[in-house]
Amino acid sequence: MRLPRPAAVLMSLALLVSCGMAVAATDTLNAVQKRLLNSAASAFAQGDYRPAANALPELENTYMGPWVGYWSLQPRLKSVTQDQYQRYAKHYPSGVAHHLLRQQWLAELAQRKDWSDFTRVLQAGSIPDLISLRCDAARDPLLSTSMVVAPFFLWSGAAANDHACNAMARVYLEQGQITPPELWLRLQQMYEASAFDAALRFAPFLPAAQSGQLAPTVTAPAAWISQQIQHYGSNKWPTGQTHLLVLALLRLAATHPAQAAQFVRTLGVLSSADKSLVLYNSAYHATLSFRSESGHWYAQAYAADPQFRPRPQLLAWMVRTALRDGNWSMVEQATQQMDAVQRQQRQWQFWSAVALLHRGHTQAAHTLLAALESPWTYYGQLAMATLNKPLTLKPGDPPAPTEARATPGNNAPERTAITLYHLGLYFDALTEWDQFLKGLNGTAEIKAAAQVAFQHEAWLLGIHASSLIRGGEDWQQGYVLPYAQKINAAATQTGLRRAFLAGLIRQESGFAFGIQSDVGAQGLMQVMPATAQWLQTHVAAAANADLHSVSGNLTLGSHYLSLQQQHFGGSELLAAAAYNAGPGAPQRWLNRWTPPPGPWAGPIFTANIPFQQTRHYVQSVLTNTVVYAAILDQKPQAIWPQWRLGEVMGQTQ
Incomplete structure (x- = not known):
């Protein structure tokens, strides 16, 4: 399920009208405060900060104060000042609302290239988890390089279209701290991700002989390859041209995989690893449209270089293609190429077991399937089905509970999450709720939290809490049936x-x-x-x-x-x-x-x-x-x- 977030939450901040020293928050709201809160939340969902700003003097020292302050700030990100953010941070120095606001404010400061204030905000708290903000920190000229990881490591771990990380990379390329081989590797990753527009922005950082040729590898890859063959032949090209050739073939693989595969067969200039790379990508793009040749190209990719390790997405689709073809040997071949983390995922464990079963290794297959059995997961249920086991309720399990009436909660974050839920701000409610759940200890406390959510008819929050119970053993809580x-x-x-x-x-x-x-x-x-x-x-x-x-x-x-x-x-x-x-x-x-x-x-x-x-x-x-x-x-x-x-x-x- 995609959890919606009001449009105003996506990118903005606003002026905080009232602030002061933090004081103990009250844990109840009177009728006037409830009315003001409802009005502020409803307006914020529509991108309007003014009702929250007007309500803040009345609500700032309640348990909902941090959120009302956030709503009064967030919708006008472009006009806020550092002093206004600092006053909010001083009044509400911690909590989920401040965490969200700090991340959004850091992103805005980086956009402005206000590195003085960016440095001040960043150093006042922990390094953000968002890779975009870590890339912004890496290009902050006022921060010591000891504060960030190696720039290429950070860049290569980001999404190919990540604006902040690509901006950071350009800074380090200008300084010579990202090497030409690293740039070629990153361009290859961008082409594999079909991030062609982002890749073209790095043309100026290529050697002069290749810089002007990057665009044709995107706009007319087949024509560019044919022209290069006429000029250089099929077997020996300059190193830079070979790099461009690989990029052009990756581009072609995304649109005309058969043509890319044909070029691979005729071009002796490609290394075995390059051939494998292009064929894996050709097979991947072909299999997404159910082309029958995709299994053949996967087999060719493996044969070209058995030591080559394609990215996880390609191996995942190699398994799926093999399932379509009934090629159980290829299922095993693909899973064996996966790294340890991917190989341990339930879906690949399951299909490995099925491949063993089809290849006559019954005992090994049953051992794997038994370890996967679970009534709570898709592949756990499939494992039970493969072992001819029905899903059976444990003796004495009652049916799902009916809707219960609300009872007061005593924990402020718990109460805040439930309040946000009933205000219709589901994304913020789940964010607050998840942070609250992280502080609980063990199954009993999680069950108790879920029960409180259900008592308040915050069904989504209760279901989320139940999903965190190891083994999912609580049928009643995990599978409520309101309405x-x-x-x-x-x-x-x-x-x-x-x-x-x-x-x-x-x-x-x-x-x-x-x-x-x-x-x-x-x-x-x-x-x-x-x-x-x-x-x-x-x-x-x-x-x-x-x-x-x-x-x-x-x-x-x-x-x-x-x-x-x-x-x-x-x-x-x-x-x-x-x-x-x-x-x-x-x-x-x-x-x-x-x-x-x-x-x-x-x-x-x-x-x-x-x-x-x-x-x-x-x-x-x-x-x-x-x-x-x-x-x-x-x-x-x-x-x-x-x-x-x-x-x-x-x-x-």
Whole structure:
């Protein structure tokens, strides 16, 4: 689930009108203060700082004071002064709101190139975790170089399009502290990430013979390569031209992978590592569109240089391609190339076990699968299914609890998070809540925190707390079902399984009925206004449904989900994919590649969903569904049927 953040929170700061020495915060709010708080929060969500500024004198010494001060500052980042920030920091020297404000203020100071104030703010606290701010610190001329890591190490660890880190790199390139080989390596990383515009800004730092040729490797790579072959032949090029050749081939791999692979076969100037690099990238881009050649190119990439270690993303898709092809040897080959951290991820452990199973190593496979078994994770459930074990509630486990009434909380951060939640500032509530949870000790305290959240009907916060319990052993807390009667009614009306509907809502919104995504999706089922309008026009039962009410949102969302499930032959898996990515996406993927019938069709199709967000979404919804089915039906659940693809391309599975 993407957690929405009001537009004003993304980038801004404002004038703090009232401040003073920090005093003990009051732990209750009177009626006037509550009204002022609601007005300030509502305005802040719309980017307006003024109600918070007006309310601050009344609220600054309450437990919500740091946040009201933040709301009065944040929406006008461009006009704030260092003195105004310092007064806020003096009054509220710690806490989540100050942490957020400090990060945003540092970013603004770096943008202004106000290194004097940047240095002062940075040295007043810990070095920020954000790599962008660490890059800003690295280019601060007033800071000692001993305060930062080696510039290339920092640069190479950042996203290819990170503006701050690229700006830092240009400073160090001018000083000669990033070497030419390091620049070529970073450009290669940028081309692999398709960050071509960012890469072109580094052309002036290349040797003169190559500087003017960088742009053609992006705009017309095939033509540039052909011209160079005419000039130099196929076997011996100057070193700088060879570097450019690798970049041009990486660019070509992203758009015309077959052409890139063909050049690799004919160009003797490439080293075995360069050939492997280009072929891995060709295979990767080809497999995202389900091209049948991708498995062949992966095999060629490995054969070109078995010692070459491609980046983790390429190996991940090598496994997924091998699953599509039923090439279990390649699954093992790809996982063996992974580094220790990637190899230990549950998904690759699982597929390694399946590869062992298909290759006749039953005992080794069962040992791996047994270690992965879990009712709480997607691959844990798949491991249980592979071992022919149903998901069964432990004896004596009661069903999920009903909604409870609120009871007072005594912990200030806990109370602050719950207050933010009910003000509709879900991102800030989760940030405050997560910081509070980090200070707890052990399962008992986390369970108690979750229970307080549920008592206050802060369902998303309680679910998040429960997810941190090692092993996820608390069914009641982790899988609450608020709005149970309305969910049951919507499921009955549309023919959906209530466990499926509940599982999807848990992933979409965490049962936070007022949540809104950054693209405008609304409510429990995150329905887009345009979708709601279409349903109100075309589905009689949804004609009068109110997008912004609990019942209306459920009516609209459940009808849309039901339409997707009907379209995809009853498959909950494909319905979930369509609900997240749009109905055209799974149909397009199926048209390009249809899995053969059998129990593995669903999991292998899911593993090959090209969009990471949709892939994880489907896995989470299906996992939630099985757990809710076990709770609601109070009987063991067979796991394989949850992942069937239904009637696909004329085949029933």
